[in-house]
Amino acid sequence: MIYFDNVSKLYNGGNSVALEGVSFQVAPKEFVSIVGHSGAGKTTLLKMLIAEDRPTDGKVFFESLDIHQIPRAKLPKYRRKIGTVFQDFKLLPHMTAYENIAFAMEANGRSDEEIAENVPQALALVDLEDKIWNFPGELSGGEKQRVAIARAIVNQPDIIIADEPTGNLDPIATYEVVQILKKINDLGTTVIMTTHNKGVIDELGRRVITMDEGRIVRDDQEGKYVL
Amino acid sequence: MWTAIKRVVRSGFVGFWRNAFVSIAAIFVMTVALFVVGSTMMINQLLDVSLENLQNKVDINVYFVVDAQQEDIDALKSSLEGLPDVEEVVFTSREDALAGFSERWRNDETIMQGLEELGDNPLGASLSIRAREISQYEGIAQFLSEQQALEDPQRPLIDEVNFVKNKESIDKLTGIINAVDRSTVIAMIVLVSAAVLITFNTIRLAIYTSREEISVMRLVGASNTFIRGPFMLQGIMYGIASGVLALLIIYPIVLWLGPEAESFFQFNLFNYFISDFPRIFAIIVGSGIVLGMVSSMMAVARYLHV
Numbered sequence: 001m002i003y004f005d006n007v008s009k010l011y012n013g014g015n016s017v018a019l020e021g022v023s024f025q026v027a028p029k030e031f032v033s034i035v036g037h038s039g040a041g042k043t044t045l046l047k048m049l050i051a052e053d054r055p056t057d058g059k060v061f062f063e064s065l066d067i068h069q070i071p072r073a074k075l076p077k078y079r080r081k082i083g084t085v086f087q088d089f090k091l092l093p094h095m096t097a098y099e100n101i102a103f104a105m106e107a108n109g110r111s112d113e114e115i116a117e118n119v120p121q122a123l124a125l126v127d128l129e130d131k132i133w134n135f136p137g138e139l140s141g142g143e144k145q146r147v148a149i150a151r152a153i154v155n156q157p158d159i160i161i162a163d164e165p166t167g168n169l170d171p172i173a174t175y176e177v178v179q180i181l182k183k184i185n186d187l188g189t190t191v192i193m194t195t196h197n198k199g200v201i202d203e204l205g206r207r208v209i210t211m212d213e214g215r216i217v218r219d220d221q222e223g224k225y226v227l
Numbered sequence: 228m229w230t231a232i233k234r235v236v237r238s239g240f241v242g243f244w245r246n247a248f249v250s251i252a253a254i255f256v257m258t259v260a261l262f263v264v265g266s267t268m269m270i271n272q273l274l275d276v277s278l279e280n281l282q283n284k285v286d287i288n289v290y291f292v293v294d295a296q297q298e299d300i301d302a303l304k305s306s307l308e309g310l311p312d313v314e315e316v317v318f319t320s321r322e323d324a325l326a327g328f329s330e331r332w333r334n335d336e337t338i339m340q341g342l343e344e345l346g347d348n349p350l351g352a353s354l355s356i357r358a359r360e361i362s363q364y365e366g367i368a369q370f371l372s373e374q375q376a377l378e379d380p381q382r383p384l385i386d387e388v389n390f391v392k393n394k395e396s397i398d399k400l401t402g403i404i405n406a407v408d409r410s411t412v413i414a415m416i417v418l419v420s421a422a423v424l425i426t427f428n429t430i431r432l433a434i435y436t437s438r439e440e441i442s443v444m445r446l447v448g449a450s451n452t453f454i455r456g457p458f459m460l461q462g463i464m465y466g467i468a469s470g471v472l473a474l475l476i477i478y479p480i481v482l483w484l485g486p487e488a489e490s491f492f493q494f495n496l497f498n499y500f501i502s503d504f505p506r507i508f509a510i511i512v513g514s515g516i517v518l519g520m521v522s523s524m525m526a527v528a529r530y531l532h533v
Contacts, residue, residue, distance in 0.1 A: 094245070107449030109453075
């Protein structure tokens with residue numbers, strides 16, 4: 001479903017290498033973790049996927065679509081196929097949990113009826129039915145990340161991209177978030193996650209891609225965290 | 228489509244109220260900017276009218292000798308009227324000249340007595356010539372001095388052309404008029420561009436507070452139009468509010484200045500403001516709307532790239 005074909009990314013006119021000859025595929029319904037030290041190129045890789053950045057060389061395909069050939073006006077439509085989750089949550093502080101999620105649906109042009117129906121469902125999936133009218137400031141880190149995950153899935157994307165989703169969380173909240181991502185994956189959504197957390201990887205027992213200095217150094221089905 | 232418009236309008240209004248403080252700051256700055264635009268418009272109009280008044284007062288007078296023949300005068304008059312630069316030629320007969328003179332000096336005993344002692348009318352007929360443009364007087368004066376040179380020295384027709392005498396003051400006036408014209412244009416350009424820059428920066432600041440929201444909107448796949456819409460609407464609202472406010476400030480000022488200006492410039496600013504109100508309203512509120520909308524668009528574009 002996703003194909004990276006010999007992708008390289010150079011910054012500063014070639015002085016610093018973020019990605020070098022990266023090739024791999026992701027099949028539908030896979031749960032892929034990308035691990036590596038800071039600066040190994042994990043985040044750059046995800047940026048290529050949501051067309052935030054273009055490769056210096058090589059191509060990235062989403063099914064048969066060359067991502068970096070998509071005209072700018074059509075990019076929002078492409079991005080709706082992808083749900084994103086970040087380390088710092090990126091929730092809007094002046095909106096309640098409900099409004100944050102509804103906002104994502106409004107931006108996608110969903111009808112008011114759909115919003116009223118789907119937002120509570122998404123919040124139920126992340127076990128936050130009781131925090132529906134709370135503002136982000138009133139939620140714990142784990143709860144905020146679960147709201148962010150609910151926002152990412154509410155438009156039924158084909159893929160969830162999670163960039164260090166547990167980076168700011170304590171072990172219990174980390175466990176909950178990973179369980180939710182696993183549940184989403186079991187329901188049929190492809191998940192691509194970057195992480196530093198050894199426990200998360202070992203617990204998951206799914207495919208692990210290990211990166212170092214912009215290159216893929218290991219790619220194991222049912223991998224362990226090895227650096 | 229309709230849902231999208233509804234949402235854009237709603238979030239435009241919500242943004243306007245939620246950032247009330249920033250909105251008010253933007254409106255005040257834009258009000259000052261539009262007030263400057265309005266004032267320059269008023270001053271320009273005032274100067275235009277008073278320049279026109281001044282220009283209408285400039286003319287060339289040709290005084291004829293006392294025994295000049297009417298047909299010679301008529302011939303000169305019609306040849307002057309044939310000149311392309313000449314706007315108007317007014318003939319004053321000897322009798323009219325005397326009547327005007329007596330009228331003007333009727334309170335001065337000595338002059339009236341002297342006039343009586345002369346017995347005969349000492350004044351000649353005259354032509355008063357008005358050019359279309361101030362700069363054209365030179366050419367007309369040239370034409371008249373050529374005419375004078377062609378005359379038979381035994382039987383002169385033209386006694387005196389007063390342009391040569393007035394030339395210096397006419398030149399000075401032309402200089403002043405041109406300088407004032409130029410400096411108002413320069414002042415207007417400087418003031419209006421300062422106003423545009425200040426407005427642009429204020430709105431950019433207002434949108435800077437929303438940059439987080441813009442990045443989240445992009446993240447969840449909102450189209451650029453959907454992101455830009457509410458901000459452009461807010462810009463338009465700033466424009467309308469500050470345009471109306473600027474007009475409300477200008478109103479009492481012209482009301483107060485109107486009579487003062489009338490006695491000095493022979494032009495009532497207040498009457499101009501009232502009679503030309505639809506045009507002034509359209510210009511000030513219109514430029515507010517354009518200013519607000521364009522500034523918003525440019526400011527949001529900063530956060531929409533890639």
